[in-house]
Amino acid sequence: MxxxxxxxxxxxxxxxxxxxxxxxxxxxxxxxxxxxGRKKDLSAPRHVAGASxxxxxxxxxxxAQGMLKKSPxxxxxxxxxxxxxAIVVLLFAPHIKLIQSLTxxxxxxxxxxxxxxxxxxxxxxxxxxxxxxxxxxxxxFLSTFEDWFTWAVTFLPLLTGWLSVRHLLFPYSTMLAxxxxxxEILLIVLPFTKLFHAFTVFGSxxxxxxxxxHKGVAV
Amino acid sequence: xxxxxxxxxxxxxxVIDAPIASYFSSCVHCGLCAEACLFYTETGDPKYTPIHKxxxxxxxxxxxxxxxxxxxxxxxxxxxxxxxxxxxxxxxVYNSCTLCGRCSLVCPVGNDIVYMVRKFREGxxxxxxxxxxxxxxxxxxxxxxxxxxVTMHAVKAQMKHVEEETGISIPLDVEGVEYMALLSSMEIIxxxxxxxxxxxxxxxxxxxxxxxxxxxxxxxxxxxxxxxDLAKTIxxxxxxxxxxxxxxxxxxxxxxxxxxxxxxxxxxxxxxxFTFKVQHIVEVLDELRTQGLLKTEGFETDxxxxxxxxxxxxxxxxxxxxxxxxxxxxxxxxxxxxxxKMNWCCGGGGGVTAIERAEALRxxxxxxxxxxxxxxxxxxxxxxxxxxxxxxxxxxEHYQMNIPVVGLTEIIAEHLPEQGA
Numbered sequence: 001m002x003x004x005x006x007x008x009x010x011x012x013x014x015x016x017x018x019x020x021x022x023x024x025x026x027x028x029x030x031x032x033x034x035x036x037g038r039k040k041d042l043s044a045p046r047h048v049a050g051a052s053x054x055x056x057x058x059x060x061x062x063x064a065q066g067m068l069k070k071s072p073x074x075x076x077x078x079x080x081x082x083x084x085x086a087i088v089v090l091l092f093a094p095h096i097k098l099i100q101s102l103t104x105x106x107x108x109x110x111x112x113x114x115x116x117x118x119x120x121x122x123x124x125x126x127x128x129x130x131x132x133x134x135x136x137x138x139x140x141f142l143s144t145f146e147d148w149f150t151w152a153v154t155f156l157p158l159l160t161g162w163l164s165v166r167h168l169l170f171p172y173s174t175m176l177a178x179x180x181x182x183x184e185i186l187l188i189v190l191p192f193t194k195l196f197h198a199f200t201v202f203g204s205x206x207x208x209x210x211x212x213x214h215k216g217v218a219v
Numbered sequence: 220x221x222x223x224x225x226x227x228x229x230x231x232x233x234v235i236d237a238p239i240a241s242y243f244s245s246c247v248h249c250g251l252c253a254e255a256c257l258f259y260t261e262t263g264d265p266k267y268t269p270i271h272k273x274x275x276x277x278x279x280x281x282x283x284x285x286x287x288x289x290x291x292x293x294x295x296x297x298x299x300x301x302x303x304x305x306x307x308x309x310x311x312v313y314n315s316c317t318l319c320g321r322c323s324l325v326c327p328v329g330n331d332i333v334y335m336v337r338k339f340r341e342g343x344x345x346x347x348x349x350x351x352x353x354x355x356x357x358x359x360x361x362x363x364x365x366x367x368x369v370t371m372h373a374v375k376a377q378m379k380h381v382e383e384e385t386g387i388s389i390p391l392d393v394e395g396v397e398y399m400a401l402l403s404s405m406e407i408i409x410x411x412x413x414x415x416x417x418x419x420x421x422x423x424x425x426x427x428x429x430x431x432x433x434x435x436x437x438x439x440x441x442x443x444x445x446x447x448d449l450a451k452t453i454x455x456x457x458x459x460x461x462x463x464x465x466x467x468x469x470x471x472x473x474x475x476x477x478x479x480x481x482x483x484x485x486x487x488x489x490x491x492x493f494t495f496k497v498q499h500i501v502e503v504l505d506e507l508r509t510q511g512l513l514k515t516e517g518f519e520t521d522x523x524x525x526x527x528x529x530x531x532x533x534x535x536x537x538x539x540x541x542x543x544x545x546x547x548x549x550x551x552x553x554x555x556x557x558x559x560k561m562n563w564c565c566g567g568g569g570g571v572t573a574i575e576r577a578e579a580l581r582x583x584x585x586x587x588x589x590x591x592x593x594x595x596x597x598x599x600x601x602x603x604x605x606x607x608x609x610x611x612x613x614x615x616e617h618y619q620m621n622i623p624v625v626g627l628t629e630i631i632a633e634h635l636p637e638q639g640a
Contacts, residue, residue: 032285033240042486044493046536056329064325065561070254078249078327138250141265147248192287197245197328204245205329207238212323212331215483216536217560219324 007177010184018184025191026199034203046216056209056219057202077129084122088115088158112165119162126155150193156182224302227346228279234338235280242330243277246270252322252332257563257587258315258580269322269332272311275300276339305348312336312343313350314577315584318443318476318569319529324561333534340445352573353444360453365436366573367404374402374435377411387418392464393429398503399466399495400428401437401457401481403474405605413473413605416632420504423635424512428470434460437472439480443570451488454480461495468496470503473626475530475568475604482535499531500628501603505540508547515634518550521598525554525627526588526611527562528604541603541627548634555591563587567610585614592622603627 001009068075089095093109100106109115130151133139160182164175190196197204212219220228253259253268265271281288282297291297320333343349356366363370378389390396398421406413421428434457441450461469471478480488482497498506507513525545532538538559545552557563566584571577588611592600600615600622602608611624 028286029244033244034237036235036237036240036284038236038238039487042490042492043483044486044496048536051536060327060329063327064255066557067251067254067325071251074249074251136250137263138253138259138265138268139248142248142250142268142271144248194244194247197247200241200245201328203241204238204331207241208323208326208329208331208334211238211334215534217533 003174007173010177010180014184018187022187029191041214045214048216051213051216051218053206053210057205060205073132077125080125081122084118087118146193150195153186153189157186221302223347227342230345231279231342232283234341239335243280245328251325255321255325257584261584261586267315273335275304275308305346309348314574317564317571319564320534344445349444350574352575353440353570356573357440357444357449365404366438366440369404369407371432373407381415385415385418387422390429392432395465396427396429397467398428398470399431399461400470401472402435403438403472403605412629416629419632424507431460437474437477442480442484454485454488466495468498471499473603473605475528478535479530499537501540502537505543515547516636517634520550522551523549523599523601524595524597526602528607529564529568533560553595556594565607565610567606582617589618600624601627
């Protein structure tokens, strides 16, 4: 398989397989998790403004009282890389074009120089949170193969994307093919690893907010 | 697999629901929950990270309820949960967790970790891995009526004592009253001032109330140990008593977990909503205050601070009433850092005080409360939970801090206007 064949494959069969596994995987996991249901709470609720599942979905994005000081690297690094990732994925013009070709939806992007800067910041933030995982005794203690693996499959699309835009390391078409391949690996892995928190974070926050909101505690 | 382990695994499979599945699927191992747990912050030992305390349950969830986990199980790639492992986890699930729920408030993905620990304890208890101390306390509650072996005789003796002291008769088994008051064993044995305070306050407010001879004990170690059917037996006594006496409201005493057991878990344990209202004494007093039925005179002038019992504030939703009440009678009330919803546990809740082997660790964890107190330097410490009160007294004594601990209800009672005045 030469470079061009490789690029054609990742753009065709590869992408179809990855998107297929991703969609089926997400669908399956959501049913597997939320299909378990839960028992109705029979105790009389206490109604307090701001105490509900929906409030917690939003409120939990802000560090709890006193927590930012406890783990500044975790919070700031985490914010930087999640927001950076969202900007790069959703607001880079070529990505929007791809999404438009697949779904017909499109929106205005950001200048590529700005995206480049965001990508560099995001890469740096990811390296910082990795260092934090290695350094902090609690994080290191909790870490399993999955933590290192999911870090890598998230980091690689970002890195290869940036390298291909900058025309570094390999010829553009090879780098682009590697970029698309790394995204495909990410899509396949996401539903079956902790990366699935991208979906369940909303359900988890909602349940926590609803269960505690029932008692009148705004969490 | 031993028969008890088999039963434990079956119970665990039963209690795993959509929230737990969602929580386990969301954890990114960020470790922030450790910073919220006093057993971690005071020891620095990563094994006390709250989410780690659930590891056997997480694996079981994965192996039983996820496609990948089942696949791994079939291929022999997963590590089954064993008796030895659960035995090892006893220290993490019981000794070093007071069910304070602080971790559930900080998790960035929103995991309600204490919700899971509470459910994990169900499986631990059934498989025979609950600590002896709480098992014994629960057994005593089921057989004698109270975790400390207090019987109705002791209650009657105390009633008589209070009647002599206050000149107010203590109603027993009176039907159709507004309030049915409960006591905790700790109050019957160590803090008789609570019953006396209730009698004086009810007389002052002009409210009808009673004690119930078949349901006087409020504490329920069934929920601490994690055995729902025993918890149900214990809570049913109160429900039957309240319904027989047609009480409008049952007052949960100055005890944190008794409130959780009755107010929030109670209806779910018996499988139907209550026909009466449940209020913590602090809620009752604050309601009487807003109705203008609770009047006080004079002020405490020394520096007071309030320790929020976890099950009352963070886990129970009662945060403001206690402050309204203290401010009625105190001129110099100061809040500890993190007071209210984010307050730090005394280290004795969730049954921990009943576990002898946990004592050294509990004293270590008390350093958190110590630092909070050092920040505000109070003359006295007020609280509204008898277990907190005992734990605080022990901790303060250990660290040679001379800060008396008092119950909120008795402070209020001391400021009632003089009779006939």
